[in-house]
Structure formats: structure tokens, C-alpha cells
Amino acid sequence: MTPNLVWLKRDLRLQDHAPLFEAACADLPVIVLYILEPERWQQPDVDPIHIEWELDTLRSLKGEFEALGGVLLVRQGDAVQVLDDLRVAFGFTRMFSHEETGTMWSWDRDKRVASWARSSGVKWSEYPSNGVIRSLPDRDNWKALRDRRIQAESIPTPTRLAAPYNACSDKIPTMHELGLHARGLIGRPLPGRQAACDTLESFLEERGRPYRWAMSGPEEATRHCSRLSPYLSVGVLSIREVDHAVGLRMRTLRRNPEHADDAAEWLKSLSSFRSRLAWHCHFIQKLESETTIDTIAQNPVLDDQLDRAWDQDRFDAWKEGRTGLPFLDACMRQLTATGWINFRMRAMLQSVASYALWLPWRETGLHLARLFLDYEPGIHWSQVGMQSGTTGINTVRAYSVLKQSKDHDPEGTYIRRWVRELANVPTAYIHEPWNMPLMEQQMAGCIVGIDYPEPIVNEGEARKAAVAKVYAARRTPAVRRKSSDVVRKHGSRKRRRG
Template sequence: MNTKPQVNVVWLKRDLRLHDNEAIFNALKAGKQVLLLYSFEPLLMEDSHYSERHWNFIRESLVDLNDELQHYNSKVLVVQSDIIAAINQLQSDFRISDIYSHQETGILVTYERDKNFKRFCKNNLINWHENINNGVIRGLKDRESWNEKVDAFYAIEPLPFQPKDNQLVSVKVINQIEHNLNIPSLTTPKFSAFQKGGRSVGKKYLKSFFSERYGNYMLNISKPELARTSCSRISPYIAWGNLSVREVYHEAYHLKETSKHKKALEAFMSRLRWQTHFIQKFEMEHTMEEASVNKGFHRLKKSISKTYQTAWETGNTGYPLVDACMRCLNETGYLNFRMRALVVSFFTHNLWQPWQEATTHLSQMFLDFEPGIHFPQLQMQAGETGTNMLRIYNPVKNSLEHDPEASFIKKWVPELELLDTPFIHQPYLMTEMDQQFCNFKLGKDYPKPIVDLETSRKKASDTLWKLRNDKTVLEESKRILRKHTLKKRF
């Protein structure tokens, strides 16, 4: 007779919250004791898309979860292990018949891991329950009725976290089993330029946005400096699951009833739906991680320049707004959407580099790295979908329009801050006399432009517009529209 205690395991991944977490809700509803598990998996910690800033955000999120779980005399069991090895070890202490998690729309390594885990569960007579995450639906062939399904998901009230007394495995029991497991430290740097992880911090950002900041949301959404306070700044908390899209949507919806800034809230809410749309697109076409979704663009060949790429990555291209954006991103993990589009446009069009060469640096730098947003957006900004408008951003025009006083540039490219504002935007226009007067040497104190904007823009535009008329590109464009949009779009 098996005398081991029986538990339901909740495998936490990118859903680091207790509230509106369908996996936790369903595990508790089943009535058995519940063990919350998070595994720092070597296959992800060694993957090139991730960096220490991500793992620290997750560590902070887990500490925050454990603070909340103190009220229930429990905590998350945090291990450093492959998930299969972790479950195997737990089976020596518990009878595990059911495991709950969300459906992860991740990178290829997590897709392969999940297939292996599914086989493992089947071989061990374990029921693995995967729940919908943020309205993304697995197994769809097209978008017919998708809007209705997502509407229904969003309409559900956020799920409460209401464990029964002693339903969560106790701290005492978890401490005992930790002796047989590889337990990582959750210590993180005390001071950091990055947003701190955790639901409690995410809720503070959300509260300040809805109580003070959202009124200027649309006015400043494209401005590199002002967007840092006028935008919600909750993207990392959604990406790592401290907040659910649904609960944020509900708060915005209820606020809209009495708000003086209804249009700002409507724009914000539309972007929450936009997030679900893009992750759904990636869920349905996961090959986007490595290749352009439109197969007609596979024939596009670009020469790789490590010199160009290093200059772009480090913020030394000679174009101040591009450089300010890249330095800011590297140090803080955040850029507003327009500036993200601009730096990708510059990389893929002006530097004429393959978008694949930008994927890992950007994913490592974006604190809010979300695969389902990352890869579709890279391809869209690179002009390789065949269905979206080709946009080649002019960094000088954007600098003059969205940072007219050059305050953002001065902050992140301080070697330019003493120049007159027109020269801060375009230092390469300085004559030798200008440079002598300012005690500034172009090419020494700040790089000369590594490419010519107009020449490189024309090359990219001519090449991509010509390719858009290619037979394969046109056929693929129709296929993409059939698969990812409603019938009225094609």
C-alpha cells in the first residue's frame, strides 16, 4: 500500500502569480493538497535568448510570491533542475497523479521540452492539465471565431486565489524535501537599474498608471523620454506573468466608466488585445523564431557585418537617437514601442543586416522579452511579412519630432550634451570650425555615421518593394492573411 501523501503539482512557468492563474485555480478546485513548483531549467538558463536580468526578475518574483504565501503557511518549491528530473525526485516523497500548468507559447527549446514532458507524464500515468494563458488558444488552423473565443475569455472575471485551510503543502514539509534537491539562491542585487520583479511591484506600477499617468498615454506614447512615465510600464509583469492580461483589462474597463480620458484607456485596452493577437500568431506559426513567416523572403540574402552589429549593439553608430536608444535599452531593459521599431528598422534596413542577427541581443536586453511578441515584431519591422506596410524609420526625423530638445539623447549620449541642440541631433553636420569652437572632434569624441541614411534607405526600399511583387511572396502573403486574419481581409 502506497502511504506517500498525494499532491497536485502546479508547475509555474511564465505565470508567476497566485491570482487569475487558471492552473492554480483548477488544481485547488480538484480538492487535493497542492504543491507549487518552479524550476530554473538549465536548458533555458543556458539559452542565448535569456540573460541574468531575466533570471533576477524571476527570482524577485518568486520571493514576492513566497511573501504572499506566508499567510497560508506555504511557499513555492524552487529547484534548479530539468523539470522531468525534478518531478522524478518529487515522486519519492509524494504520489503525483496530476500536474497543472499553463500552455506556454515559448521558443523552440521549450516546445521540445514540453513534448518530452508530455511523454514522461504518459509513461508515469500522470495527467498533465495545460490551461489557456492570456487568451492564446492552441491548435487553431485559422482565425475564424477567434475574436469570439477571446472575447469570452476576457469576459470571465479574474479567478480568485482561495485555497482551503492547509490545502497548500506546508513550509515545514517543503523544507524537509529540499534536502534532496538542488535549491538555488533567490538573492538578487540590492541596487539595479531594472524594474524589480514581483506581483506587488507590478500592482504598484498599474495603480500609478491608472491613478495618475494614463491621461498622457497617447500624447507621449512615441516620445522616448516622456513615454517612460506616460506608458504603463507593466510589460515585464505581463511577460513573466506577475499580472494577467485579463485582470489588467478588467481594471481598465471599469475605470473607463468614470474616466475623463476614455480614449487613452481604449487605446491601452486595444494594445492588450494586440498582445494576445501577436502571441496567437506565433503560437500558430512557431517557425517564425528562425525564418521569415513569408517563405518568399527566404531568398533575401544580406551580408553579415560584425562591425556594424557591434556598433549598433553598443550605441556607436553615429546616429544619436539610435545610439541613445541602444544604450538606454542595454542599461535599463526598456524602450517604448516606436523606439524599438526604429532600432530594428535601422539594423535591418540601413545596416542591411538579417533580422535573425538581432534576435538574441534584443531578447537578452528586453526585460519584457516575450517570444510571441519578439519574433513577429522583428519580422514586421524588417519588412519580411509581405502583409504589413514597409516602414523605414528615419532616426533624424524621429529625433527632431519626438525628442526636440534632445533631452533623451543628452541623457544617454552625454558626449553630445554640450553641443547646440541642432548638432546634438546631427553632429556629422558640424564643420571643422564648429568642432574647434566646441572643443569636439567627430570621429574621436563621437563616431562618424557608419552608413549614409539616404543611400541605405533607398537600397532597402528598392530591394524590398521589388521582392514584394515576387510570385512566392504574393502567394505567401495570401496564405498568411487566410491563416491569421478574418476572411474579410483577403
């Protein structure tokens, strides 16, 4: 019996997995394959922390496949070559996978695989991922289509996976064997399905109540955000599974409000959270519909006019967390050390790079991509576009570091934790240490300009000048014409009607 082949990509789970279910339904043996693609590791947005996370996830998935009688092959090489070798070895003629929305590299690879499948007589069936809709002509019906898909029943989990008699699981290579080295991350989440389900449960049952307001500050967000993003980015959970779990919890809270500690607050928080699950799909849809948004701005006319300039010193200071702006530096250092930071601080990091420091968005966006353990190209590059003001359709949001610092870290506890040079600086000066009299600097053991840098720019002035440039460019007819195209292609229809 010729087996079916399931190609896992960024869908590392057994549950709610249409390709696996369909392949297993046919009463044929199933080979499940993951390909380690060295060419992908060379891409500028990919970091060894991403590969390590995938390997660790695969390690726990392998046991789940084997428990059902299946096997997990993990092969290294060019996708076409690996697939063809397996076709020769096992004679499969049907291949199943999810559609992948990635950067141009993955699109090109998938085109090569499609052409190989046609010429080798392999029928390749691709299934949609989460709420992303392939070949969508415009955004008019996107929301209805997405909601229908997410509200549908989850795909049943196969109860048995028959492996071909001549196949057994591969050993999953170590990073060392692959010749890769990932930086160590403090508090890296545990990999795998059980850890993902535990994280979801603790969010829905314990941590999520103050989510709505706690998501903004870096310290509170660390505990009260769901922290599901690393699992979602490699597909350990599907968006539908998470959405259904939230829906169930909300129904329970409505039915039995007396069983919860402040059901009303819980419901508001979970409703905000559910909207963000929809944003996940909304932003990935942008990359799906315009596959170059990581290299060409959504509004390239506007981007050309802004003509941001490369400045190595500024870039280095930003990426190393030594701009002399304490709150910004603390955020960059937390992100570098842990691989995660909350939404508002991600937005601030990108916005300061693009406005006050006037650095090109592609390079700063690449650096952030490599820092995020949860790197998801569609969300990431859409957000980089928004926070750098290069879509031409979004409100210009240039974050003031000082305001964020005072709003979200009034006592400077967070700054002191991550910027150790400032550990003894009094609260009165923690947000602007350059204003500290010399005597106080000596007492705090922190001489500004020696132990901790002077600010590399006057952030307030630089930001205001940058915002003025962006507004001026947005007023030009050529930019406005292009912005109308961007709205047609990517804009949220709800907002447009409003």
C-alpha cells in the same frame, strides 16, 4: 493523501490562476513548483537579467503562498528529472499548469514532459494562457474567442493552500549560487505583485492620461506608458486582470467625468491601451500557431530573396550605440542601461538594423531579446518579423532616424542625456553632428570621427535602397503566393475585411 502538483512557468501569481485554483479545489494538499532549467539559460534569447527578474518575483511570491499555508518548491535541473524526483518523493498523480507559448526549446521540453506524464501515470491538465488559443485552425474566430475569454470573470484566488506534511518551501537561490551574473539595470522596476498593482494603479489614476500621444517619444513614454510589460512577461498580472481594471476605470470616467482631469482624453488613452492588451494576445498567437517564427521568417521566400548580409562592424556599432546616428545611439544606450524602451523606438532600432544596415534579423532580434527585461517571445519575434519586412503582409515601415530624432527630441535633450560625448553640442547640430563646422566641434569638445563616430552609413540613402529591394522582392510571384498563406495563417481578420 497524494498531493496535486502545480507547475508554475510564466504565470507567477496566485490570482486569476486556473491551474492553482483547480488543484486547490480538490481538497488535497498542493505542491507548487518552479523549475530553474539550466538548459534554458543556454538558449541564445535568454539573458541573466531574465533569470534574476524571475528569482526576485519568486521571492515575493513565496511569502504569498506561505501566508495561505502553502509551500513553494524551487528546484533546479531538467524538467522531466525534477518532476520525476518529486513524483517519487510525494507520489502525486495529477499535475496542473498553464499552456506556455515559447520558442521551440519550450515546445520540445513540454513534449518530453507530456510523454513522461503518460508513461508515469500522471494526468497533466493544461489551462490556456491569457487570450492565446491552442490548436486554432485559422484566425477566423480568434478575436471572438479571445474577447470572450478576457471578458469572463477572473478565476477566484484560493483562500487556503494545504501543503503536504513532509514539504516545506525551498530557499530561492541567488544568482551567484546559480553561477549567473546579470548586468545592473538603472531604475529596474520593483518585483512582485504589490509593485505590479501599484504600477497599474498609478497608470490608471495618474500617469495614463496623455498615454495616447506620449507613448511615441522616448522620454514621455518612460513616464506615461503603463510599464507593465516586465510583470506581464512573467505573469505577475494576467491580461484579464489588467483589462478588467481598465474597464472599471473607463466606466467610472464615463459615469463621473467631472471627477477627472480631462475625462475625454483619459478615455481615448485608455481605449488605445486596451487595444494594446489585445495586441499582446494577437502577437503571441502567431508564435502559438507557427512555432518557428524566431528562426524562420514568416515569409521565408521573401527572406531568401533579400539575402541580408552579416557585417560584424556594423553589428557591433549598432549594439554598442556608436553608429554615429545620435538618436539611434541614444535609444540603444537607454535600452542597454535600463532594459526598457518604448514601442516606437524598439521598432526603429530593429528597422534600422534591417534596412539601413541590412543586417540579418535573427541576430539583431536575439540581441534585442537579451536587452529587454520584458522579453516575451511571441510579441518579440512577431515584431522583429514586421520591422524587418520579412512577413510580406505588413506595410513596409522603415524608420528615418533623422525624422524620429527631430519629431521626438527636437531640442536634443534626450540625446545629450544618453550620448554624453554630445553633451555640449548646440541644438542646431545635435541631430547631425557631422555637419558641425570644425570650430564648433572644438568648442563643444566633440570632434566627429574622434570623440563621436562619423555615421557608419548614409542612413537616408541606405534606407531608401533597402526599401526598394524589399518592394521589388515582394512583387515576385513566389513571394506573393507565400504572402497569401501568411495572411491566411496570421493576418488580422478585421484588417482583411477592411
